Amino acid sequence: MRRSVFLGCGSYLPDKILTNDDLAKDLDTSDEWISKRTGIRQRHIAAEGQFTSDLGVEASKVAIANAGITLDEIDLIVLATVTPDNTFPSTATHIQSKLGVKRGAAFDVQAACSGFIYALNSVDNMIRLGQANKALLVGAETFSRIVDWEDRSTCVLFGDGAGAVVLGAEDNIGSNEDRGVLSTHIHSDGDYYKLLWTNGGPSTNGQAGYIEMDGADVFKHAVLRMAETVQESLAENDLDISDIDWLVPHQANIRIMDSVAKKLSIDKSKVVVTVDQHANTSAATIPMALADAQSRQCFSSGDLISLTAMGGGFTWGSALIRW
Numbered sequence: 649m650r651r652s653v654f655l656g657c658g659s660y661l662p663d664k665i666l667t668n669d670d671l672a673k674d675l676d677t678s679d680e681w682i683s684k685r686t687g688i689r690q691r692h693i694a695a696e697g698q699f700t701s702d703l704g705v706e707a708s709k710v711a712i713a714n715a716g717i718t719l720d721e722i723d724l725i726v727l728a729t730v731t732p733d734n735t736f737p738s739t740a741t742h743i744q745s746k747l748g749v750k751r752g753a754a755f756d757v758q759a760a761c762s763g764f765i766y767a768l769n770s771v772d773n774m775i776r777l778g779q780a781n782k783a784l785l786v787g788a789e790t791f792s793r794i795v796d797w798e799d800r801s802t803c804v805l806f807g808d809g810a811g812a813v814v815l816g817a818e819d820n821i822g823s824n825e826d827r828g829v830l831s832t833h834i835h836s837d838g839d840y841y842k843l844l845w846t847n848g849g850p851s852t853n854g855q856a857g858y859i860e861m862d863g864a865d866v867f868k869h870a871v872l873r874m875a876e877t878v879q880e881s882l883a884e885n886d887l888d889i890s891d892i893d894w895l896v897p898h899q900a901n902i903r904i905m906d907s908v909a910k911k912l913s914i915d916k917s918k919v920v921v922t923v924d925q926h927a928n929t930s931a932a933t934i935p936m937a938l939a940d941a942q943s944r945q946c947f948s949s950g951d952l953i954s955l956t957a958m959g960g961g962f963t964w965g966s967a968l969i970r971w
């Protein structure tokens with residue numbers, strides 16, 4: 649059976665750091681409120697002229713080096729983002745060109761904070777079908793460009809950053825003990841379209857718009873859906889909560905992650921947490937957390953890693969990976 653395996657991970661954060669105290673200088677907020685309610689301590693902000701593709705390229709270079717492959721081996725580039733450089737062409741093609749990849753296909757996937765799981769679903773299926781052999785999967789965002797910096801209920805929550813992984817094809821028996829992506833699961837419910845969205849777009853008013861969110865409702869659904877889809881992925885693979893070595897949830901709010909872990913009876917020590925360092929970077933949080941955990945040598949060969957995310961749409965999903 650052909651399966652997708654993780655060959656390398658990388659991440660990149662822009663140099664500029666904006667702490668909670670920095671925000672409190674111009675906004676009616678405080679480090680105490682932000683860190684207590686969200687776990688966020690700081691976020692990184694892209695420099696003027698530094699685009700989503702630039703962040704994606706830097707993370708990709710690390711992932712490619714980590715995977716030990718050459719650029720000409722890459723035959724697929726998929727970028728998860730809701731903050732593209734331009735409305736079109738896809739920012740993935742910009743990354744392709746900036747990296748110097750000369751073949752294969754490149755496209756963007758748009759599923760907000762669930763973007764990495766959606767993109768992983770596409771890449772995994774393409775690899776399984778033999779349509780790709782070595783894929784670069786990137787999550788990159790410049791959310792600082794779409795937050796309303798005067799709206800304290802949203803602007804404190806987001807940041808800029810990128811994560812990338814290289815996936816390759818491997819033949820194995822296909823049991824839940826074999827390494828690679830065991831399964832991916834994606835869902836959406838468009839009835840919640842306006843609970844987490846930007847109040848603009850190319851087709852509506854010709855502008856990117858700013859983020860608006862019903863925080864409490866998003867919180868409630870995030871906990872419910874993320875936990876539910878982790879269970880779904882375990883059932884699909886005849887595995888149990890106790891089999892999970894690491895939970896890598898979308899990094900939006902530490903309270904959401906704690907609640908998901910509690911709902912699933914997963915010990916907090918098994919949850920990879922990076923939200924304190926960079927806030928919510930939407931589609932980039934999961935690959936950044938994977939890169940962070942890998943660089944700290946948390947993962948061992950054979951570990952079962954559960955990924956889960958929820959975001960605008962609403963969209964949500966999960967993946968189970970044997971490392």
Ligand code: UT7
Binds near residue numbers: 804
């Ligand atoms: O990936 C999906 C993306 N989004 C999310 O995951 C976000 C999900 N939601 C959340 O994380 C939480 O709902 C928030 C962090 C957004 C809000 O936390 P909360 O505990 O639900 O607070 P709240 O919205 O109930 O607000 C409590 C109070 C309000 O004041 P009053 O009405 O009680 O006087 C807010 O006006 O906190 C106030 N508030 C703030 N105060 C200081 C809201 N934002 C701030 C702020 N600083 N930045």
